[in-house]
Amino acid sequence: MSLFIEFHLIQNFAPSNLNRDDTGAPKDAIFGGYRRARISSQCLKRAVRQTAEFPAGHQGVRTKKLLELLSEQLRTQFGREAEDMSARIQLALAAAGLAVKEDGKTEYLLFLGQQEINGFAQLIDQHWDSLAVPASSEKKSKKDAKASAPAEVVKQAKTIMNGGKALDVALFGRMLADLPEVNQDAACQMAHAISTHRVEREFDYFTAVDDKGGPEETGAGMIGQVEFNSATFYRYTNINPAKLLENLQGDRDLLLNGLRAFTLALARAIPTGKQNTFAAHNPPSFIGVVIRHASPINLANAFEAPVYAERGQALTKPSVVKLAEYDNMLSAVYGDPRDCWAYLDLSQAWPQEKGSKLNSLTELADWVAQQIANAQEA
Known part of the structure; x- marks a missing residue:
């Protein structure tokens, strides 16, 4: 029906x-x-x-700052501190097919449930040692980065992105071109x-007066207009x-x-x-x-x-x-x-x-x- x-x-x-x-x-x-x-x-x-x-x-988050969110959660909730924390997070995200650019932001806005973000944080904490990567200046492609992730991390990462029962994600849907299997x-x-x-x-034609203007200064400090309707x-x-x-x-x-x-x-x-x-x-x-x-x-x-x-x-x-x-x-x-x-x-x-x-x-x-x-x- x-x-x-x-x-x-x-x-x-x-x-x-x-x-x-x-x-x-x-x-x-x-x-x-x-x-x-x-x-x-x-x-x-x-x-x-x-x-x-x-x-x-059950409220979603739309952001490019997933790396920042996960870093904060790993510090405050799991007590993790390491110089290569960012590399660990990026490797875990690569296991799910997500890439982080050089500026620390994801390639595009992600619409994730809080449970999904929590799931990534728990995954990284659980596999902290196996996600340790050697220092390297070489930037890997998304495909190569995923291939280098531990097999168990890849397996679990696939189950995390299920919408997280976030109501706004469930209501308004989401589309990730690289991960059509997690679209809603x-x-x-x-x-x-x-x-x-x-x-x-x-x-609306408006003027603004300079509060510190002297008696010899006439006219407005700024002039502009704003369009509006009702x-x-x-x-x-x-x-x-x-x-x-x-x-x-x-x-x-x-x-x-x-x-x-x-x-x-x-x-x-x-x-x-x-x-x-x-x-x-x-x-x-x-x-x-x-x-x-x-x-x-x-x-x-x-x-x-x-x-x-x-x-x-x-x-x-x-x-x-x-x-x-x-x-x-x-x-x-x-x-x-x-x-x-x-x-x-x-x-x-x-x-x-x-x-x-x-x-x-x-x-x-x-x-x-x-x-x-x-x-x-x-």
């Missing part, structure tokens, strides 16, 4: 520049023939990862957030709980705790771009969660024709209305009778007969976990 958890959010941000392009301007996109404000999915995923309070030991397909898909309405970029966004995310359970190696308790934590983080996560300038800490006005039994449905086309606010009316309310109307239309054709909604609605615009109205974010997170628990028991 196919089962998907979908999250549909309507969120209005005050003037801000939460996610910039290469010119420093807020990201945007053309949708339905109109320019829309946009926040990239990569930006939103990082905000969720930084916000989420996943169970201890994402259990979560997150769309770029787009504004429900047409937007135009605005410019928009009501539609955010969409879906999770395949069966795939998430697979990525978590069948740990059902971790699955349910992870879904609770993800629901809370998704609602609370706000990108950090230019926040010291704009402080746009605006939570969603509407959060709808639907359990779908056929296939995921992104409702962005509800806003293909831009929303326009009538005089004296906010953009949030008509956005929520259009979202509900569009879901009703699509569900009549593509939906499943078992599909069910729960929602938080500060706009008071979502039809009350359409799902279970909840009063707090915690209740919504518990509802998500309970629906999946019930589905697994059925």
